[in-house]
């Protein structure tokens with residue numbers, strides 16, 4: 663598959679991953695009445711949109727990274743910084759999914775936790791895009 667297709671998948675995946683994760687976390691941080699079914703709806707979006715989009719972003723990113731890693735990206739400080747931050751971002755997405763599952767099962771989850779996750783995912787995404795576009799510490 664050509665690099666342009668991986669790049670296309672990368673941008674589509676990122677858009678739906680970050681966009682849905684932030685929207686879900688904000689919606690969950692301002693919950694309605696517990697019997698509104700919002701927990702189950704947000705959980706469904708997380709499973710049907712956020713997680714698949716994250717996998718598409720990874721597939722596109724690794725499709726570009728692996729063929730050029732030894733020659734190019736292994737020497738690029740910005741890519742190392744980006745890969746480190748995106749591991750944290752993937753982790754935060756996993757924490758969000760876990761909290762949504764517990765909330766959808768009827769357990770108490772503090773709205774503050776979802777607000778913190780909304781900020782964490784947003785700040786990490788802005789940092790990663792900044793590294794990917796402006797490429798500080800380029801060799």
Ligand code: HEM
Pocket residue numbers: 672676680719720721722723724726727735748751786787788790791794795
């Ligand atoms: C999931 C794992 C990821 C991998 C393996 C990965 C890898 C890559 C690679 C190899 C490129 C091509 C760089 C080039 O043009 O030379 C790229 C571009 C880019 N990535 Fe990622 N990335 C990942 C996740 C993300 C995430 C989560 C974001 C945003 C939140 C992101 C934002 C970008 C942007 C904006 C570009 C384009 C930079 C440009 O063309 O100026 N990436 N990525």
